[in-house]
Amino acid sequence: MHATASDLRPHPRAGLTCESTPSAAWRAPGTFEVLAADPASPARAGRLWTAHGPIDTPCFMPVGTYGAVKGLEPEDLVEVGSQIILGNAYHLAHRPGYERVRALGGLHRMIGWDRPILTDSGGFQVFSLRGLQRLDDGGVDYQTHFDGSRHRMTPRTVLEVEAALGSDICMILDHCPPGDAAPKLKREAVDRSTRWAVAAAELRGAILAPGQLCFGIVQGGTDLTLRREHLRTIAALPFDGIALGGLSVGESIADAHATLAAIAPEMPTERPRYVMGIGTPRDLLAAVRSGVDMFDCVMPTRNARNGQLFTFAGKVNIRQSRHRDDPGPVDPGCACRTCRRYSRAYLRHLHEQNDPLYGRLATRHNLFFFHQWVGAMRHALREGRFSALAAALARLVDVDPPAAAEAG
Amino acid sequence: MHATASDLRPHPRAGLTCESTPSAAWRAPGTFEVLAADPASPARAGRLWTAHGPIDTPCFMPVGTYGAVKGLEPEDLVEVGSQIILGNAYHLAHRPGYERVRALGGLHRMIGWDRPILTDSGGFQVFSLRGLQRLDDGGVDYQTHFDGSRHRMTPRTVLEVEAALGSDICMILDHCPPGDAAPKLKREAVDRSTRWAVAAAELRGAILAPGQLCFGIVQGGTDLTLRREHLRTIAALPFDGIALGGLSVGESIADAHATLAAIAPEMPTERPRYVMGIGTPRDLLAAVRSGVDMFDCVMPTRNARNGQLFTFAGKVNIRQSRHRDDPGPVDPGCACRTCRRYSRAYLRHLHEQNDPLYGRLATRHNLFFFHQWVGAMRHALREGRFSALAAALARLVDVDPPAAAEAG
Numbered sequence: 001m002h003a004t005a006s007d008l009r010p011h012p013r014a015g016l017t018c019e020s021t022p023s024a025a026w027r028a029p030g031t032f033e034v035l036a037a038d039p040a041s042p043a044r045a046g047r048l049w050t051a052h053g054p055i056d057t058p059c060f061m062p063v064g065t066y067g068a069v070k071g072l073e074p075e076d077l078v079e080v081g082s083q084i085i086l087g088n089a090y091h092l093a094h095r096p097g098y099e100r101v102r103a104l105g106g107l108h109r110m111i112g113w114d115r116p117i118l119t120d121s122g123g124f125q126v127f128s129l130r131g132l133q134r135l136d137d138g139g140v141d142y143q144t145h146f147d148g149s150r151h152r153m154t155p156r157t158v159l160e161v162e163a164a165l166g167s168d169i170c171m172i173l174d175h176c177p178p179g180d181a182a183p184k185l186k187r188e189a190v191d192r193s194t195r196w197a198v199a200a201a202e203l204r205g206a207i208l209a210p211g212q213l214c215f216g217i218v219q220g221g222t223d224l225t226l227r228r229e230h231l232r233t234i235a236a237l238p239f240d241g242i243a244l245g246g247l248s249v250g251e252s253i254a255d256a257h258a259t260l261a262a263i264a265p266e267m268p269t270e271r272p273r274y275v276m277g278i279g280t281p282r283d284l285l286a287a288v289r290s291g292v293d294m295f296d297c298v299m300p301t302r303n304a305r306n307g308q309l310f311t312f313a314g315k316v317n318i319r320q321s322r323h324r325d326d327p328g329p330v331d332p333g334c335a336c337r338t339c340r341r342y343s344r345a346y347l348r349h350l351h352e353q354n355d356p357l358y359g360r361l362a363t364r365h366n367l368f369f370f371h372q373w374v375g376a377m378r379h380a381l382r383e384g385r386f387s388a389l390a391a392a393l394a395r396l397v398d399v400d401p402p403a404a405a406e407a408g
Numbered sequence: 409m410h411a412t413a414s415d416l417r418p419h420p421r422a423g424l425t426c427e428s429t430p431s432a433a434w435r436a437p438g439t440f441e442v443l444a445a446d447p448a449s450p451a452r453a454g455r456l457w458t459a460h461g462p463i464d465t466p467c468f469m470p471v472g473t474y475g476a477v478k479g480l481e482p483e484d485l486v487e488v489g490s491q492i493i494l495g496n497a498y499h500l501a502h503r504p505g506y507e508r509v510r511a512l513g514g515l516h517r518m519i520g521w522d523r524p525i526l527t528d529s530g531g532f533q534v535f536s537l538r539g540l541q542r543l544d545d546g547g548v549d550y551q552t553h554f555d556g557s558r559h560r561m562t563p564r565t566v567l568e569v570e571a572a573l574g575s576d577i578c579m580i581l582d583h584c585p586p587g588d589a590a591p592k593l594k595r596e597a598v599d600r601s602t603r604w605a606v607a608a609a610e611l612r613g614a615i616l617a618p619g620q621l622c623f624g625i626v627q628g629g630t631d632l633t634l635r636r637e638h639l640r641t642i643a644a645l646p647f648d649g650i651a652l653g654g655l656s657v658g659e660s661i662a663d664a665h666a667t668l669a670a671i672a673p674e675m676p677t678e679r680p681r682y683v684m685g686i687g688t689p690r691d692l693l694a695a696v697r698s699g700v701d702m703f704d705c706v707m708p709t710r711n712a713r714n715g716q717l718f719t720f721a722g723k724v725n726i727r728q729s730r731h732r733d734d735p736g737p738v739d740p741g742c743a744c745r746t747c748r749r750y751s752r753a754y755l756r757h758l759h760e761q762n763d764p765l766y767g768r769l770a771t772r773h774n775l776f777f778f779h780q781w782v783g784a785m786r787h788a789l790r791e792g793r794f795s796a797l798a799a800a801l802a803r804l805v806d807v808d809p810p811a812a813a814e815a816g
Binding site for chain 1: 474475480481503504508511513518519520732733735751753754757758761763764765768769
């Protein structure tokens with residue numbers, strides 16, 4: 001990759017913290033303010049208030065399935081610019097156990113993180129337990145992948161777990177079929193998700209604490225008719241935000257982006273829009289352009305551990321021997337602590353030695369990059385120059401070589 | 409363990425940094441000042457100056473075989489009170505390669521650590537390569553445990569590697585036989601070590617940079633006659649410090665401590681005394697009482713990763729299920745960041761999930777403890793109250809249950 005793009009980045013510190021000033025009046029959890037909108041696209045910048053403070057959108061959310069974002073401490077996350085992290089209700093319900101987390105003072109206290117936390121239901125993971133789960137209209141019976149013990153997950157149990165965890169944003173139980181599922185199954189999944197959403201909307205007042213937000217989820221795969229129908233249904237329910245599920249589950253990138261472009265702009269403007277489980281820098285650009293506010297993905301953290309580092313000039317596979325003698329940083333223009341201090345040669349050495357320090361340094365860099373990537377779009381939106389920035393970012397990712405080309 | 413011992417600790421910050429004040433005049437590398445001596449024992453407090461600044465003794469040195477102290481960044485080490493760290497010339501010579509380290513600006517620059525570094529020759533590790541090494545009077549031929557490649561290690565090559573690494577304190581090549589070696593082999597090892605020491609003393613001026621210190625090593629196992637003879641020989645050579653090797657290599661604790669008690673006080677008083685590869689908190693107490701200034705051991709770091717955490721009230725095995733619901737810190741009296749922020753329950757959860765964050769938090773705690781343990785002695789020496797403190801510390805470790813009793 002020849003094009004560096006230092007002019008595209010916000011100031012290094014710009015993505016580092018929530019831009020909300022200390023003097024900004026505290027708003028009730030659930031308040032969502034649209035602060036700027038792109039005149040030429042559905043893209044917008046906003047601010048969502050939670051019981052643990054605001055998040056500035058568009059916002060990328062790192063994944064900490066079991067509580068911790070693997071290898072990082074809360075101050076590492078603050079340093080790279082994470083405003084909110086994700087946990088998984090299914091995983092945490094069993095490890096360490098949601099009653100245990102409650103007894104330890106909730107998830108924030110247990111992990112030492114005082115910013116917002118969003119929890120996914122973990123339904124997606126339970127549906128992936130091949131042969132270990134049985135679905136009915138009320139919920140899903142499953143055996144855990146931890147110890148084979150039998151449990152039942154319903155709209156109610158998911159909210160109960162999230163209440164115990166103390167999540168700021170609670171995702172409801174939904175049914176997410178694979179991307180290549182038959183139309184009949186997609187229809188079933190939508191109908192089942194609707195029943196569960198109605199149940200969750202009724203139950204949340206009794207189960208969740210007043211400050212805990214609850215988001216509905218729209219299914220329907222890449223079938224726009226089904227998506228639109230389900231969106232109308234979910235949007236009519238009193239959720240604090242609306243998510244698109246069922247993307248990045250096996251469909252093509254083109255189909256996913258087409259679905260985003262068609263559906264996201266039709267989502268309610270006055271509530272935050274969240275696309276679950278995406279994605280690549282290119283996916284994030286497509287999502288923001290379509291008017292999405294929030295996203296999560298394991299990509300920056302998982303790929304970091306596997307040796308793939310993201311930069312504005314393309315991906316770097318630190319395992320390659322050509323980095324062995326390279327005294328330069330992963331990205332000379334990057335202001336993260338990893339790039340400010342360590343060479344590619346040292347990172348490769350740590351990776352080769354399986355030193356746990358490698359994972360921390362690499363994860364920190366990749367998260368910094370993702371937060372900068374999204375932060376650049378957020379700032380451009382606020383400053384009324386989104387179109388130009390998005391076009392420049394698009395040129396970067398269009399010529400980005402696929403991961404497979406450099407891996408190995 | 410019933411006895412907590414908060415009165416025995418120095419102030420939490422006391423062990424955290426080198427006590428040398430910024431206004432202390434910079435001294436030439438190799439300068440060793442004895443700042444206080446216990447009137448009732450050979451114990452003393454001092455300060456050794458290196459090209460990367462002073463270290464206050466007695467001083468515990470964490471081990472970073474391949475450069476990094478596993479999982480920790482330089483600021484973690486500074487925070488817990490590490491003044492100097494160890495590297496291993498054999499390991500670094502092959503991974504990432506000493507010429508590579510030199511090209512990257514030296515070991516300090518590569519790892520981002522600007523305090524002193526001591527490097528062991530790695531001879532001990534090479535002698536452990538069963539069937540893969542052959543010893544002669546000039547050095548040792550070996551095949552690496554990395555890739556089986558053939559190399560030769562001599563007094564000269566060790567210094568050449570250490571020159572390339574830029575170590576502040578360079579240990580010479582010696583021959584360290586197992587603790588249960590026959591008397592004939594111990595004799596041979598002493599004679600060979602002497603020849604190598606003479607060679608190293610002659611070569612250092614031509615190979616090492618002016619500011620790089622070079623320490624001689626005394627062998628002889630637990631045979632006091634042999635030890636004394638070798639000590640006289642090594643002490644007569646122009647080394648900047650003298651080390652006792654060949655302890656903690658299989659002999660009994662009683663024999664090791666008896667050897668320390670007999671030999672350390674006979675080591676030159678005007679040069680720093682270093683005991684290699686020890687040890688437990690009890691070993692460190694015995695060493696300081698015998699007048700030793702420096703020690704290194706993998707125990708705090710390796711045991712941390714295996715779940716064993718040290719406290720002033722005894723050891724904690726974090727894997728035990730009884731910690732599962734414990735909201736308290738590892739040690740309520742400990743001021744390390746791990747204890748200030750995280751519960752035993754969370755540490756156990758991280759350990760169970762194999763989260764790399766566990767290793768960092770646990771290693772940080774154990775190093776903090778070791779630095780506090782030694783720092784308490786250093787401060788007591790300076791304040792003229794070492795006897796009372798040493799007696800109190802001895803009561804703590806004498807009733808400390810052996811590790812096996814709690815592990816499992």
